[in-house]
Amino acid sequence: MTTYHGPALVTLATSLLLFLCAAYVGRCRVRFGIRAPATTGHEQFEIAYRIQMNTLENVVLFLPVLWIFTLSFSSWWATTFGCAWLMGRIWYALAYARDPRTRGPGFLLAMLSFAALALGSAWGLGRGLFV
Amino acid sequence: MTTYHGPALVTLATSLLLFLCAAYVGRCRVRFGIRAPATTGHEQFEIAYRIQMNTLENVVLFLPVLWIFTLSFSSWWATTFGCAWLMGRIWYALAYARDPRTRGPGFLLAMLSFAALALGSAWGLGRGLFV
Amino acid sequence: MTTYHGPALVTLATSLLLFLCAAYVGRCRVRFGIRAPATTGHEQFEIAYRIQMNTLENVVLFLPVLWIFTLSFSSWWATTFGCAWLMGRIWYALAYARDPRTRGPGFLLAMLSFAALALGSAWGLGRGLFV
Secondary structure, X not given: OOOOHHHHHHHHXXXXXXXXXXXXXXXXXXXXXXXXXXXXXXXXXXXXXXHHHHXXXXXXXXXXXXXXXXHHOOHHHHHHHHHHHHHHHHHHHHHHHHOHHHOHHHHHHHHHHHHHHHHHHHHHHHOOOOO | XXXXXXXXXXXXXXXXXXXXXXXXXXXXXXXXXXXXXXXXXXXXXXXXXXXHHXXXXXXXXXXXXXXXXXXXXXXXXXHHHHHHHHHHHHHHHHHHHHOHHHOHHHHHXXXXXXXXXXXXXXXXXHXXXXX | OOOOXXXXXXXXXXXXXXXXXXXXXXXXXXXXXXXXXXXXXXXXHHHHHHHHHHHHHHHHHHHHHHHHHHHHOOXXXXXXXXXXXXXXXXXXXXXXXXXXXXXXXXXXXXXXXXXXXXXHHHHHHHXXXXX
């Protein structure tokens, strides 16, 4: 167990989540007969595509801030908030796939975890700590 | 103030910009009554969505090259070009939101800054410098 | 030639690939007269846009795992699988641009390379090796 083990595992799990979102889009593409390059044509396909895109946007926000937080503040807290973020995003994806109107709570949990990481990073960098 | 402070702050500011683009999409979704998972239906929503997607694409291009440049060339120049890139992207987003035809100059400033970072990284790695 | 030279070059080449995908979208936007913010209206433009988005999704999956693999397992193998991934993605983009039905083999090569990196990273982190 080394210093950056926790955030590295969170990063790997984030990639797995994004991979599963992409796989769900692929499965919906086949099931509902949406031929590439179309991204519309059946509501469940469009839901799958939006889950993937929203997850993608949030991963691009999340990973750099996770690692700046890790390096400027605390690896342990990065792991904790990172796990909370992951749970929020998994909750969001599962709820959205069932009913788009229920995507709120998971989204909020992930957003609050992200806010904690972003504020912690700003504070850590503000104190002049990095690497 | 440590060696990687500047690029870390640029990275954090980039996340903030991407977050604000996503928040603008969310606000347009509510204001123009575009119910998820739709991504069309009102031109200003479509503009907001394109700003977010174009910013996302460019962040994924920018951040890895920013850090390779930092590690292989110069942290100070990475901060300088990174700030120019950020200014270009902010200009692009504000201009695009007002009128899509005016998105050119900000895009160009960001692209030139990115080109400087990419060429510097290639040169830095070519000289065999890294970490 | 230092330890992380290979993965850094793969990262830089990945950015170049993503940049070329974006440039192809831009060229199709002009050639087929698709005015921003529209992303539909001509099939070849939609193909270009899907190539870019799919590449983007996969870059966000790939880069974090490439570097975790590099730090927890082997820089040399990261470079090898990274080059295979790049070749798969280039093949995918060229084939998709010509005929969407031929995008399979390049996609598969990239996916297998990604799977190798992800499994190696999980194994490397499982053994407790990192940085």
